[in-house]
Amino acid sequence: MNRLIVSRTFRIGERLLGCHARHAGQEELRLQQRRSIKTHCRHLAYAKDLFLGQVNKAEVFPYPEIGNDEVEEIKQLVAPVEKFFSDDVDSAKIDREATIPLETLQGLKDLGLFGIMIPEEYGGLGLSHTIYARLNEIIALDGSIAVTLAAHQAIGLKGILIAGNEAQKKKYLPKLASGEHIAAFCLTEPGSGSDAASIQTRATLSEDGKHYLINGSKIWISNGGMADIMTVFARTEVEVDGVKKDKISAFIVERAFGGIASGKPEDKLGIRGSNTCELSFDNVPVPVENVIGEIGGGFKIAMNILNSGRFSMGSSCAGMIKKLIELTSEYAATRKQFNKSLSEFGMIQEKFAMMALNAFVMESMAYLTAGMMDRPGVPDCSLEAAMVKVFSSEGGWICVSEALQVLGGLGYTKNYPFERFVRDCRILPIFEGTNEILRMYIALTGMQYAGKILTGKIKEMKKGNIGLAIGMVGKKLRTSLGASVDLGLTGKDGVVHPSLETIVDEQLVLKRVADVLIHMYAMTAVLSRASRSISIGLRNHDHEVLLANTFCNDAFFKNNYWMVQLQKHSPENNDANIKKIAKQVLENRAYICSHPLERTY
Amino acid sequence: MSGRVLVGVKRVIDYAVKIRVKPDNTGVVTDGVKHSMNPFCEIAVEEAVKLKEKKLIKEVVAVSCGPQQSQETIRTALAMGADRGIHVDVSGKDYENLGPLQVSKILAALAKQEDAQLILLGKQAIDDDCNQTGQMTAALLDWPQGTFASEVSLEGDKINLVREIDGGLEHIKINTPAVITADLRLNTPRYATLPNIMKAKKKKIVTVKPADLGVDVTSRLEVLKVEEPPQRQAGMKVETVEDLVVKLKEAGRV
Secondary structure: OOHHHHHHHHHHHHHHHHHHHHOOOOOOOHHHHOOOOOOOOOOEOOHHHHHHOOOOHHHHOOOOOOOHHHHHHHHHHHHHHHHHHHHOOOHHHHHHHOOOOHHHHHHHHHHOOOOOOOOHHHOOOOOOHHHHHHHHHHHOOOHHHHHHHHHHHHHHOHHHHHHOOHHHHHHHHHHHHHOOOOEEEEOOEOOEOOOHHHOOOEEEEOOOOOEEEEEEEEEEEEOOOOOOEEEEEEEEEEEEOOEEEEEEEEEEEEHHHOOEEEOOOOOOOOOOOOOEEEEEEEEEEEEHHHEEOOOOOHHHHHHHHHHHHOOHHHHHHHHHHHHHHHHHHHHHHHOEEOOEEHHHOHHHHHHHHHHHHHHHHHHHHHHHHHHHHOOOOOOEOHHHHHHHHHHHHHHHHHHHHHHHHHHHHHHHOOOOOHHHHHHHHOOOOOOOOOHHHHHHHHHHHHHHHHHHHHHHHHHHHHOOOHHHHHHHHHHHHHHOOOOOOOOOOEOHHHOEOHHHHOHHHOHHHHHHHHHHHHHHHHHHHHHHHHHHHHHHOOOOHHHHHHHHHHHHHHHHHHHHHHHHHHOOOOOOOOHHHHHHHHHHHHHHOOOOOOOOOOOOO | OOOEEEEEOOEEEOOOOOOOEOOOOOOEOOOOOOEEEOHHHHHHHHHHHHHHHOOOOOEEEEEEEEOOOHHHHHHHHHHHOOOEEEEEEOOOHHHHOOOHHHHHHHHHHHHHHHOOOEEEEEOOOOOOOOOOHHHHHHHHHOOOEEEEEEEEEEEOOEEEEEEEEOOEEEEEEEEOOEEEEEOHHHOOOOOOOHHHHHHHOOOOEEEEOHHHHOOOOOOOOOOOOOOOOOOOOOOOOOOOHHHHHHHHHHOOOO
């Protein structure tokens, strides 16, 4: 691991801390006073300590192993799913007709793919996160099916699974597991996308106190047109210490309750076979027994649901890229130009190396995260899952585009699946939390954690616990390389620079912090996996070592560059200019330069 | 009648894999290569499970001869609906030399031990293409055989069979107990659904050795050499029949 990076990251946390210590008595992060991104400092897993410059080796080395039974099981489970997808799924047709044929849907239900993680006692397969990720590698070969299944089980019914009571589980899970009922997750509204806490749909308690009446509309709901069971989020009035407040609650709503209307399916660029539509709720009566968790606790549940579904994007993208490598290399090996096959040209070779590297990193991150989530206890891997999602969605988009490039004109036609993969992949950086929001989440959650820990340590220091202080300083000396990073967050004499209080608005800073952390987690995953492969002697482990080294090299330089950019007055930092340009363009709502052909004389 | 059916399943290299010959020409590369159940064995399992679903037979027992990995193949049969499995453990040199004669002796012994009413096999395996095991098993047991079956129906204690032969279709009626080998058009095997795979984990697989059945698996055949088929040569276009004759004479074919 890179000591330079580690020490510098440590210093960011320390500078932040400087501000907090000076604002005596203020324990809460200023960030949360605004109506902004909510972050909770829960029992986070591994990545949080990266913000403190610590690598908790015990959490990520060795790479998670699955039991012997599971190894056998995986082989058995994967075979029929692979067969189904290669023989009975016509992705071109699904894309063309913008719908998944009923026989295909039934085939998926029969295979048991609608209840992969639902416990066996409720009729599901009760499989672990790891096996779920493995199956997603195959399911991802058709984007529409992948999204339909994910909307159903990764988010649609997850609320019941993680926060529902026994009665709700018994009532709803069996039919959801078999696919008889399909689920949908209803949070987003026309006015509330990334800003999920601002939703306006309302649930008012009826006179007799037995029902809530839900009114409002939701947009971009996957499976919205065919879902029978929906997890709907709405504002409810609650009393907190005698004060009436509006808080979000989660409800299990059956279409059968009446009052629900679905709009027409959206005509999308990609994942066209997945049904996406508007839903309107008109005085929909929902029995009070259908509240998930507590009244007022809906937002937390929503975030937990979304956080838990993200990690599988790593394995989905990896599965898709692996398939693309097969398809594309066939072509590159046979197509000849200038009397050489394409595979002999450097720029083409680079594309294949990039695809292999990306698939390797995504797999490593996804299964490391899944392995952590499968550990007993309930570790909160939301930070890691977010990192996996950001890396995989962007890596996937680039790889798919480059794969199309290899085929040139042919790749651009509908005769080949590449253009469909490109269209299907464009949604990845958008849904399940936009990558912009997730970067904010990663940076802020980590910094909040670091801030808390360091505040604690500074308190100790103030109490006169010199030993601890020396320990901290000593450690820093040992790990630092002497160079100092001035983020410009504290000015002369330690006076707080105004920008620190609004760190949440310093998106360009946070973006780089998040990118550095994502790459550090990626490096961890890749090193952990390659070490395991060497230790147990997997086939082609030397290729893995090659991939791991190449990626880490590349990531190291990228991280360094970002760290350098983070220095406020560094020449590599164009942030001030970028903001100026953006301001002028946006004020005028147009490109403002005079045309180069104009004259003033 | 016991109502018990024995189904033989063989673990072979997957049909979609490109076969490569080992550099020492003693066999083909099997290490790290994808294996699965022989497609004709899948059809046999499907037929057996169908008969059970129609309540014409009571129990389906899947049998496979081979090393530890053969158990995976048995598990697939269990996931398709077989009730229990018997793994005849043959590994190493014995496994490399295992052929239809040895397997049919094993199946015959098992049929007697399990009091089977019917033995269902695939017509041939896609790795050795022998097309002998079914016939040999029937001969050893002195049972009637219905090979290349494309339709099977039970009628009391007799079986009506339609066989696909070179000349067309042959309809025969045979007594039970009997050996049937499945041909391509007999049925379309079902997918082993994930819930069934999970349920199959609870079904039993018993391991036995050939010696326990009193079978000697030494082979009477010795493989001398395995080589790739000759590369297909480029063809030549000729303008007239005379040219053709000249070229054929040159190549020494005429």
